[in-house]
Amino acid sequence: MSTTQPLDVQPTPLALLLLGREADPSSERGVDCPGELPSPSDPDLVERARAAKEKLGDKVFVLGHHYQRDEVIEFADVTGDSFKLAREAAARPEAEYIVFCGVHFMAESADILTSARQQVVLPDLAAGCSMADMATAEQVAECWDVLTEAGVAERTVPVSYMNSSADIKAFTGRHGGTICTSSNARRALDWAFEQGESGQNKVLFLPDQHLGRNTAVRDMGLSLDDCVVYNPHKPGGGLTAEQLRDARMILWRGHCSVHGRFSLDSVDDVRARIPGVNVLVHPECKHEVVEAADFVGSTEYIIKALEAAPAGSKWAIGTELNLVRRLANRFADEDKEVVFLDRTVCFCSTMNRIDLPHLVWALESLVEGTVVNRIEVDPETEQYAKMALERMLALP
Numbered sequence: 001m002s003t004t005q006p007l008d009v010q011p012t013p014l015a016l017l018l019l020g021r022e023a024d025p026s027s028e029r030g031v032d033c034p035g036e037l038p039s040p041s042d043p044d045l046v047e048r049a050r051a052a053k054e055k056l057g058d059k060v061f062v063l064g065h066h067y068q069r070d071e072v073i074e075f076a077d078v079t080g081d082s083f084k085l086a087r088e089a090a091a092r093p094e095a096e097y098i099v100f101c102g103v104h105f106m107a108e109s110a111d112i113l114t115s116a117r118q119q120v121v122l123p124d125l126a127a128g129c130s131m132a133d134m135a136t137a138e139q140v141a142e143c144w145d146v147l148t149e150a151g152v153a154e155r156t157v158p159v160s161y162m163n164s165s166a167d168i169k170a171f172t173g174r175h176g177g178t179i180c181t182s183s184n185a186r187r188a189l190d191w192a193f194e195q196g197e198s199g200q201n202k203v204l205f206l207p208d209q210h211l212g213r214n215t216a217v218r219d220m221g222l223s224l225d226d227c228v229v230y231n232p233h234k235p236g237g238g239l240t241a242e243q244l245r246d247a248r249m250i251l252w253r254g255h256c257s258v259h260g261r262f263s264l265d266s267v268d269d270v271r272a273r274i275p276g277v278n279v280l281v282h283p284e285c286k287h288e289v290v291e292a293a294d295f296v297g298s299t300e301y302i303i304k305a306l307e308a309a310p311a312g313s314k315w316a317i318g319t320e321l322n323l324v325r326r327l328a329n330r331f332a333d334e335d336k337e338v339v340f341l342d343r344t345v346c347f348c349s350t351m352n353r354i355d356l357p358h359l360v361w362a363l364e365s366l367v368e369g370t371v372v373n374r375i376e377v378d379p380e381t382e383q384y385a386k387m388a389l390e391r392m393l394a395l396p
């Protein structure tokens, strides 16, 4: 396992725990963790996690998202982005318990894609995602009514980012749309625009406005004027029927609290500090940041780009800090300099809710025969969400 090295970052003046909660703390789903959690200071935690995992053997499969802490990643059987992890779980039917070290929507996706006899556990139910929580089922149903009244719903295909709740995925499936990841968003949009007879379809892109805008404008050549932003907190989304009729991309007003923190100043600052640096950012960053970067891609793309980079190259990475720190450690021996794009700390606070005490608690409970914090999607939601996921799998 890699050791932790200090990066050139300073504590943010903002309370990071506020991230992920936006203005409405009640929108964080599930904050209870029933039962006795081990103390974080317990020096035996590592040994307890190892022993519990060994006792469970093939019955348990631990998934670790790239943005998880080192102490948790150490116990992951596989690491990856949310979609890769859900598929890995589905490919291991012998694993009765899937412990998902990630956030709530990811555990839902794993439950949707795994068999009925596999049970998915999220070690801390407070590990939500602020972006996913920015689009609720009620808000999206209301948006569809607005599009219907404006006479555009029939020509609109929903495309929802993987980072959305099972309810939103089900809405997407019900209305003939598809799910996308940050790796295949371009293919999903191409597909969506080609649906129907007119070839003049619109896309309702949920819930990350930045991924939608960056893909449409940067990758597909649409203009910024082709995009409008639907604000669920304003009547009619804050848009006129004419604006909705003229738009090609209707972007939901959602964003990632972590990637949204990178700014043009971060890019200018790192270029001034490190001459010759390559700026590589995730497409959940703001459009101006993506435009100013040298390379843009998903977490898997970022990892592959660094693997392929020549010795002596320098990289500033705009994504979550746990991953960047691991990559900096991993590539230090190969003489590749990897730094975090911003000067302030930028962990995903909800991802960080999964720590060793919660993991030990979840594993030891399974050893005792108790499934804690099970994430279970109801059959109807699952049916429609699966439909949308299967459309993604069938994308050309």
Ligand code: SF4
Binding pocket: 020, 067, 103, 128, 129, 130, 131, 132, 163, 256, 257, 258, 259, 320, 348, 349, 350, 351
């Ligand atoms: S990094 Fe952003 S999108 Fe990912 S879980 Fe955290 S808040 Fe959600």
